Amino acid sequence: MIDPKKIEQLARQVHESMPKGIREFGDDVEKKIRQVLQAQLTRMDLVNREEFDVQTQVLLRTREKLAVLEQRLATLESRATDTAPKAVIKTEDPQ
Structure with missing residues (x-):
């Protein structure tokens, strides 16, 4: 959530940057700007920086765990092929 x-700070900045004639309408303009900004930002489905950073850390930990699991799997597969019985090929004995 934003x-x-x-949003209030951004609305105030927009309000202050407007021409003086429009600014004289006062709080109503700033309130309307705030409402429009809130609606548009909500529609964009943005996340705040803190939430983004938390999800980045979760992703990094998940990647680390995946790398460890991939290595363990490779080790287990290697052991399985090393200890698997070798196939014996019988050939006919010409007599």
């Missing part, structure tokens, strides 16, 4: 304080 931090409401950030």
Whole structure:
């Protein structure tokens, strides 16, 4: 979820950058800007930086675990082929 304080700050910046005639409408304009920003950012389905960083760490740990599991699997497969009985090929004895 987007931090409401950030939206308020952004709305205030937009309001302050508007021409003086429009700014004179006051709080109504800033409130409307805030509502539009909130609606658009919600529609974009954004995540905040903290949530992004947490998911990045989860992904890194998952990749590390996957690498360990892949190595263990390769070791087990190697052992299985080393200890598997060798196939004996019988040939006919010409008599």
